[in-house]
Amino acid sequence: MRRVLFIFSTLNDNDVQWLTRVGRRRRFAKEDILIHQGQPIADVFVLLDGQLSVRIQADGGDKEIALLDPGEVVGELSFLDSHPPNATVVARIPAVTLAIPRSALNTKLTEDTGFAARFYRALGIFLATRLRQTVNRMGFGGADSLEEDELTADEIDPDLLESLALAGKRFEMLLEHFRDG
Numbered sequence: 001m002r003r004v005l006f007i008f009s010t011l012n013d014n015d016v017q018w019l020t021r022v023g024r025r026r027r028f029a030k031e032d033i034l035i036h037q038g039q040p041i042a043d044v045f046v047l048l049d050g051q052l053s054v055r056i057q058a059d060g061g062d063k064e065i066a067l068l069d070p071g072e073v074v075g076e077l078s079f080l081d082s083h084p085p086n087a088t089v090v091a092r093i094p095a096v097t098l099a100i101p102r103s104a105l106n107t108k109l110t111e112d113t114g115f116a117a118r119f120y121r122a123l124g125i126f127l128a129t130r131l132r133q134t135v136n137r138m139g140f141g142g143a144d145s146l147e148e149d150e151l152t153a154d155e156i157d158p159d160l161l162e163s164l165a166l167a168g169k170r171f172e173m174l175l176e177h178f179r180d181g
Helices: 004-010 013-022 076-081 102-111 113-137 158-180
Strands: 024-028 033-035 043-049 052-058 061-068 088-091 095-101
Touching: 004 113, 004 158, 013 095, 013 102, 013 113, 013 158, 024 043, 043 102, 043 158, 076 113, 095 102, 095 158, 102 113
Parallel strands: none
Antiparallel strands: 024 095, 033 088, 043 095, 052 061, 052 088
16 A cells, blocks of 8 residues: 555545645665665655655665655655664666655744644554564464454554545645646
C-alpha cells in the first residue's frame, strides 16, 4: 500500500495544497543518492514515480533491505528524531520525488498547531503500521497469539478505511500537478 495514503488520509485539503506549494519536484537518475546513511537530511521525500532502493552497510558492502514504489515516504524518521539516517536511499531506476524542505516543514509545524497535530498523528499511524508489519515478518506476530478481534498487520484500521479513498484522490492530484510541471 502507498504509505503516503496514511498521511494524506489524516491531513486536510489545505495541508496537502501547502505541501504541493512548498515541495519541489526532484528527478533522480538511476543510482543517484537521495539520502546518505549517517548524513543529516535536508528534505523529506514522497516518491511520485520510479523505484527506490534502501541500503545499509553490511559485511563490507551495501545490502539492499527494501524496495520502495510510488507513494512511499522517506526521510521521515530522521525528520522526527533529528538523528542521521541509518540507511542510504538510492534511485533503483530513474525516479521523481516531491522533496519537502525540512526547514519549511519545521516552520509550518511551529506556526500551525492544527497542521502539526494532523501531521504528527499521520506519521504515528504510518510508523505504527510499518512496525506492526516488520514484527509480523520477523515471526513475532503469529496467528495463534492474536485475539479474535485484534487486527493482523496487513489489515487496515477501519477508522482509516473511509478516508483512504479521499487520500488516494489527493495523491492523484499531487501526481497530476508535478507530472505537468
